[in-house]
Structure formats: structure tokens, C-alpha cells
Amino acid sequence: MxxxxxxxxxxxxxxxxxxxxxxxxxxxxxxxxxxxxxxxxxxxxxxxxxxxxxxxxxxxxxxxxxxxxxxxxxxxxxxxxxxxxxxxxxxxxxxxxxxxxxxxxxxxxxxxxxxxxxxxxxxxxxxxxxxxxxxxxxxxxxxxxxxxxVVQRNAFDGSFYTTRGDEIPSNFPYVLLSIADEFEESAGVNLQKRYLSIPEIRECTCERLGCGRDVFDDALVRLAQQNIGKVELSGAPIDTGAKDARYGIKTIELADGDELISTDQSSEQVMRGVEQLGKQYYYFAVYDRDLQFNEDDD
Incomplete structure (x- = not known):
């Protein structure tokens, strides 16, 4: 060789x-x-x-x-x-x-x-x-x-994209609604009548905004907390499109045992929900498009 x-x-x-x-x-x-x-x-x-x-x-x-x-x-x-x-x-x-x-x-x-x-x-x-x-x-x-x-990869379409730090832009709600509209248009169903897969929305939003997945998760939870009655996090992981996720999330970290490092590639990480008050949510629904979003609200 x-x-x-x-x-x-x-x-x-x-x-x-x-x-x-x-x-x-x-x-x-x-x-x-x-x-x-x-x-x-x-x-x-x-x-x-x-x-x-x-x-x-x-x-x-x-x-x-x-x-x-x-x-x-x-x-x-x-x-x-x-x-x-x-x-x-x-x-x-x-x-x-x-x-x-x-x-x-x-x-x-x-x-x-x-x-x-x-x-x-x-x-x-x-x-x-x-x-x-x-x-x-x-x-x-x-x-x-x-x-x-250095980059992230959309787990569904394979696109590579760079991320821009830990900040979420103020237009996050508008981008999120736009992506939700695109999902609904492709499905032919009215947005207010269908729960959308958080894993799928996460991948598209992160690519569109150039943000990390954890940054998206934090922003989505804050959005839900600030817009009670207007949006909803819901559901169990019944079928969130895992079969369509071609690329797992790849990670590396120092190992605790004899090995120096450990690596992981998992589609389960792609398909995880978001956590609020100790509970996992896998679906997102919008009932009122007039959303408020305070980036600094903890």
C-alpha cells in the first residue's frame, strides 16, 4: 500500500x-x-x-x-x-x-x-x-x-454548515415560523392542525441560522415559556422521522477509562427532543403567530 x-x-x-x-x-x-x-x-x-x-x-x-x-x-x-x-x-x-x-x-x-x-x-x-x-x-x-x-451536518439532507457561536439571533421566532410553514406546505396540512417534529425543525433551523443544536434547544424552550398558549411543546417519541435521518451526530470527548478519548455517532442524538422541567418533548405546535422572544430571559 x-x-x-x-x-x-x-x-x-x-x-x-x-x-x-x-x-x-x-x-x-x-x-x-x-x-x-x-x-x-x-x-x-x-x-x-x-x-x-x-x-x-x-x-x-x-x-x-x-x-x-x-x-x-x-x-x-x-x-x-x-x-x-x-x-x-x-x-x-x-x-x-x-x-x-x-x-x-x-x-x-x-x-x-x-x-x-x-x-x-x-x-x-x-x-x-x-x-x-x-x-x-x-x-x-x-x-x-x-x-x-468546526462544522455541523444536517442529519437529513447532509449539508455542511458553520456555526456562529452561542448566541441566538433576535429573528429566531420568524425563522422558526418560516421553516414550520415550509414543512406544512410540503405536507399539505394547515400549521395549526398538526404537531411538527422538533428533531426535523431543529436540523433545518440550525442550518438556516448557523447555530448549535444546544443553542436551538435552549431558544425553543425559552420561546415556549414566553408564549404560553401561543405555542406548545408536546408528545412522546413515537415517530419523529428517524428513518429519514441519514447522518448521525458525531462527537468526541476525553474518556474516563483507560482510553484517551471516546467518539460517538448516534442517530438517537439527532432524534432527541427538548427538555423542560425534567420532561422531554418531541413535537412543536403553533396556535398564534404573534410571538414574543426575549433572548436574555432565563
């Missing part, structure tokens, strides 16, 4: 962290990596070669020995992971990984990028480079960015 492979290898962020951390302990062979990561030698080799390309580890000794150790960059990478400094982790990958860096460049002039458009633009940019992109590449590098909090 050549280290000149043009596409990014299917190595998730957790594996990059694991191998860099493992190789800080000394010289490691492919067999060592395979055993430590509990993967086949082929998968271990893929992880090694992508980590070498990024510069997290490097070969030592004769080329035939296939022994690797962490580089200075790799050691720094592990240090900032241990600090949960995910922004700096992203900065290292942006600088060291040609594929990841090009992906993030897509958002310099765009807040939202659809998958097909992202792939087309990446392919155009790579025309005179040794690199290539495909759907798997997009999932891999997009997954790194999601876990590090």
Missing part, C-alpha cells in the same frame, strides 16, 4: 488520536498498532500511512522494518487532545492534512455547502494536485470537522 494514495484513507479522528498517543510511548510496529487498536493489520496499515501523511508519526530505522514513532507534531497533537482543545486539534489537521485543509477552505465564502457541491468544488480544486476526492473522502474529513465542532 503506497503512502501516495490520492484520496484520504477511511481513518476516523479517534484512530488518529489513538495511534499518535500509542506512538508517543516508543517505537511501534504495524503488528503493535494492530494489537493496540484491536484492528486487522490492513486497517492498522491504513491508519499508519494516513498518520504519516499528516505528520503525526514517522518511520524510524530501515524502511523494511516498518517501525514508527510520534513526531513533535504528533506529541503536540496528543497534548492538546488531552486539554480538550478541539480548535487547536483542527488547526493542526488543517495545516497538515491537504484534504482537510481544502475542505475547510470551502467555508471561507459560504456558510452552508451541500454534499454534491462540496465534492464538485473539491474535485475542481484538486485538478492540478496529486489529490482526489470521493464521497468516502467527504464523509471522512467532514467527520473530523464535525467531531471537532
Amino acid at each position: 503506497s503512502d501516495e494514495r490520492p484520496t484520504v484513507r477511511p481513518v476516523n479522528l479517534g484512530r488518529l488520536v489513538e495511534i499518535a498517543h500509542f506512538c508517543t510511548g516508543g517505537e511501534r510496529s504495524t503488528t503493535d498498532v494492530s494489537s493496540a487498536l484491536d484492528v486487522s493489520k490492513r486497517r492498522a496499515r491504513e491508519t499508519i500511512l494516513e498518520s504519516v501523511r499528516i505528520g503525526l508519526i514517522e518511520p524510524v530505522g530501515d524502511a523494511d522494518d516498518e517501525v514508527y514513532t510520534a513526531t513533535a507534531v504528533g506529541k503536540r497533537f496528543v497534548d492538546i487532545v488531552e486539554e480538550s482543545n478541539w480548535g487547536s486539534v483542527s488547526n493542526i489537521l488543517e495545516t497538515r492534512s491537504p484534504h482537510y485543509g481544502e475542505f475547510l477552505d470551502l467555508f471561507e465564502d459560504n456558510d452552508t455547502v451541500e454534499p454534491d457541491d462540496a465534492l464538485e468544488r473539491l474535485e475542481d480544486r484538486a485538478e492540478f494536485t496529486p489529490y482526489e476526492y470521493n464521497e468516502t473522502s467527504l464523509d471522512v474529513i467532514g467527520g473530523w470537522a464535525q467531531r471537532l465542532g
